[in-house]
Amino acid sequence: MRRQAGSYLVAAVSKLLATLACGALFVMAVLTFIDVIGRYGFNNSIFGASELVELLMVAVVFAGFAFVTATDQHICVTFFDHLLTERAPALMRWSRFLFSLVVYALLLYILWDMALDALANARTTIVLALPIWLFPGIAAALSSLGFILFLLSYPLREDDPHG
Amino acid sequence: ARETILFNCFFPPQHYVCKDFLPELGERIETATEGRVKLRVPPKSLAAPPDQYDGVVNGVMDGAVQFNGFLRSQVPGVQFSMLPFLGHADSEMTSVALWETYQEHLAEKDEYGETVLLALFALNGGDIFSVTDTPITSIADLAERKIWSVPGVTANVIAETGSSVVSGPAVQMLELVSKGVVDGHVGVPQSEVTQYKLTDYTKSATIFDEKIFQATFSFFVSKQKWDAISETDRDAIRAALGSDFVRWMGAEQDRIFEAAHAEMVEAGVEFVDGSPAFLAELKALGEPRVAEWVAQMDGMGIDGQAVIDDFEARYQANVGQ
Amino acid sequence: MAEALLGFAAVLLLSFIGLPLAFVTLVVGLVGFAWLRGWNWSGALAMTGQQVMEAAASYGLSVIPLFILMGIFIHRSNISEDLFNAAYAAVGRRRGGLAQASVLACAGFSAVSGSSLATAATMTKVAMPHMRRYRYDDRLSSGVVAAGGTLGIMIPPSVPLVVYGLVAEQDIGKLFIAGTLPGLLLVLLFMGAVWLTVWRNPQLGPAGKPLSAAERNLALIRVWPILLLFIVVLGGIYLGVFTPTEAAGIGATGAGLFALWRGGIRTFGALAEMLLEAVKTTAILFAVIFGTLVFANFINLSGLPYDLLDLVEMLELGPLGLVLAICVICVLLGMVFETIGLLLLIVPVFLPTLYGLGVDMIWFGIVMVVVIELGLITPPIGMNVFTVKSVMPDIALSRIFRGVLPFVAADLVALALILLFPVIATGLVAFM
């Protein structure tokens, strides 16, 4: 029962993250396309297009990362890795999970700290005067969702992470 | 106590600020403190250009040099040096005037917060460059072109002429100008034009005595590091740097500028004197920005106009010497 | 120096026991940075945050998701099959012709995809069934697609060249142009390797059936959009009509429209699926980039780059000796790190030395890509070989590794030629 509720939440949050990341990438492609067409066709470029691209990149990268951590599987890259996983699959699985969890938490702390710091000193980007806190803020919010997803979904996975 | 200041250089490692200016700064500090305080510059920048101040405050490094445009919110006072048409052709006299003016009027405001200001530095003032065969000699010329502009106030002024403005980091300018995406560029000094190898693409320069933009930089170290240095050594460093190091950097910069100017003349770049009418119109567009800054200073209890006037007076006095 | 070596040792150890490399480098970099700053955690955390956000919110790096998306759109427009057919039409009836055609088709796909794994995966799916039908030896057929896939990162667009441009502060447009001739050189050498293989043992790769003139023309006509897209994207960069980021945006949107027209995108869901694939690849790549940037900053702070400069000057290696030494180090580290991580680690470490000796950084970037290509098809981590294996599970890994041997030799010849004649890489750039 609990497991089902967990799966449901994981699915919903994953879908939200995927939608955000895909939407941002789509807008990025169309934006740069229109910007160039505008510049040559109508002698008019989109003001601050590069700053918009930067903001969209944050959404693509962090929503994508949050999505991947919940769904993607670890790729085995070394021989030792292989050996250890065969000898002690549960140990390897859980040590990998705990290690990733700690690093993820650390990353979250760093991003939130940056966002709050930027919020406090009210700086803006040079061209569009977008508030600087938006960048780490979006990254922190998306990563928080990813963290929750990671926490819920990893123990749910019953298959061997090596697939 | 012995201390090593980890001083970051955001420029590429082979840039003269990393290769000459910072080693000179280190030598002066080391000599003044009889070897007790040393400067260390990492092989490659530890933080992106906009992150220098935050990096020093948070302890990524102990000291850094930063473009003052990135300090708009933390250090509003120093921004007068980059207001439209307050700039000058030379670096030495301007840098010294800037340092003295800042010490006189603004230093006590403790704007640099968790850091201590060691030096200020101005590049040579920037000009208006045409990439097409026709020089830019009027507002109308600007209005019909695509222009790359240094970011900030200058970009706003150029945009108000009706020109289609592309603005961003100077690295981007290299890409846009060299590939003919824009028809002109505004605000960088001739030394940067050659530095970025844009000489061949630049056909003419429109020169005013009063510069539309002059980039200025701050050199600072964290209070934490500063306090770790003994009082004797701090005094020795202050005495050794002062306006003297600022003057040294400016003189170096002027030599680089002269060479760059000669290179541009050699390459056949046409130098056009801008007409007083063109200047007056541009200045009118820039005037609100100056007023904005003066009003901002009012809020801080500083007579902004007096700062501007003093800056100009000191500059003229320096030139007169 | 000692601190840096300790850091490298820690990364090797932790990744050997199977912890994710991206996280390992990030943690070792962060802890190492704090250590070198006298256990200043605030500084290390701030540095990590700055590096992460700087890379994520980067206008320059936006070419990565855009070029990845372009490759996915192209893949979904069912043009890979056309590419193979067109290549088959050109060279198929010769001995080993299907393998030759696979090389050409890989080159064609590389012209619109920035990834060698995507190229290898796509072309394995397309070319392997054909080669099986003609009873090609598995060694030759799997070897040729694994090696052909590496063209994806030399022929522009190329994700590793973008990353190299980021760390070496080089113009991405110039790097792309520089990759063109070496890419063509590799195509010729790979085709030569196929020719030699079947010349020695004709049974490995029999000739295909000739196509009728009509079939041939149809196949050639159907690949024009790839050519057009490549010309627009690369020509635009070459002539300076737009920046690499804009070129990527145009390439992605153009490929999307093309996929729509070809019936590759029939539903909104299909589009979303393609976008998601690009997002996932991008995210994994950026995780690696984050970790390595943090680790690289620790190495930077350790002063290792300066120590290396002193060492190289003392040994009087000279530019070519230095670059050769770096190649050897890359091959060794390539046993642990995959491509992007390797680039991000090696380049910053040697940057001051390379500048100091006046090495042409565009040329060096191309040399690095050839070395990476070698790493992709040699054990123990031959990512391209793994990719082919994952598409064709019935072929033993060792057989594929043996099959790529002639192409490893071809790569080595290319490396030697580019080292001896830098003009292969820098020639076209001079005309930009």
Ligand code: NA
């Ligand atoms: Na490619």
Ligand code: NA
């Ligand atoms: Na390998």
